[in-house]
């Protein structure tokens with residue numbers, strides 16, 4: 566089946582049994598998306614001609630009114646025949662080639678009790694160009710895939726750094742934590758995603774929840790090590806101090822760069838350690854709003870758990886943040 570994308574008119578092939586978004590990504594056509602589980606609505610597009618179906622019920626991120634108005638979520642929708650769709654096309658990532666490559670886990674280091682840092686070595690003959698904030702998919706047996714953000718910046722990419730949180734009962738991450746020898750081979754596809762940092766003049770706020778620090782680290786290193794004229798505020802939310810696994814590194818950046826300000830926010834009560842101006846208690850998005858009640862004129866980049874992203878998307882516009890100045894990656898999990 567053919568899928569034509571308006572307004573550019575470009576086309577790609579899709580099978581009836583795969584999500585339209587997967588077919589687009591396979592054809593190296595980088596349509597907007599984030600969670601890939603029908604939740605975050607980033608991949609919402611209008612079906613101009615043709616019909617789509619969903620393997621289960623209507624996805625949670627699509628309202629009945631939107632569906633009736635002809636909208637679909639491409640990460641879940643299957644094409645019932647040829648389609649013409651109208652989708653937001655993201656120019657800034659179109660130059661990046663998505664590749665499928667083998668790579669070796671060259672080193673693994675525990676960062677926290679449930680977070681591992683992986684260093685991936687790509688084949689020497691292959692070039693792998695990515696933008697700060699993008700992610701890759703680890704390809705598993707049976708067509709399953711697991712997404713992880715690249716924590717290293719593009720200017721330091723001899724090895725790729727990933728931060729992997731262990732998910733209790735998770736098929737990929739539990740197995741990864743059970744192995745202890747480096748050298749295992751993985752097959753990856755990437756770089757993927759529109760959560761990409763672009764330098765600008767406006768003040769910028771970065772928000773990470775847990776391992777949402779991974780793409781933010783790539784973006785911050787890109788901005789700080791290459792130099793930027795803008796004021797940068799970074800808020801990192803986690804449950805306990807151990808979950809702020811590279812807090813010392815970020816504090817060292819703040820000491821070195823006068824325009825970079827860092828606040829950590831702990832959501833689980835720490836009675837022995839009262840809140841300070843650099844370490845707060847509560848939910849990270851609420852701390853951001855308390856510190857920046859007027860977000861007009863700011864850009865916000867946020868990555869982490871779906872609940873944190875949902876809260877930011879629901880509450881920040883009322884504080885003056887324009888939708889096109891909010892960039893986010895929701896760490897939803899795969900549906901199989």
Ligand SMILES: Cc1cc2nc3c(=O)[nH]c(=O)nc-3n(C[C@H](O)[C@H](O)[C@H](O)COP(=O)(O)OP(=O)(O)OC[C@H]3O[C@@H](n4cnc5c(N)ncnc54)[C@H](O)[C@@H]3O)c2cc1C
Nearest residue numbers: 711712713714728729730735736737738776779896897898
């Ligand atoms: C764009 C993107 C980027 C991501 N980047 C990172 C990253 O840099 N670091 C990182 O640690 N994770 C990241 N994630 C999340 C990561 O992909 C999942 O945690 C991972 O796929 C889990 O794989 P698994 O096979 O171990 O678990 P699965 O076998 O897929 O899951 C088993 C069950 O565990 C639960 N589960 C799975 N994942 C999560 C989760 N994240 N939170 C809560 N419950 C879960 C679900 O109930 C699920 O059914 C990212 C996700 C996306 C979409």
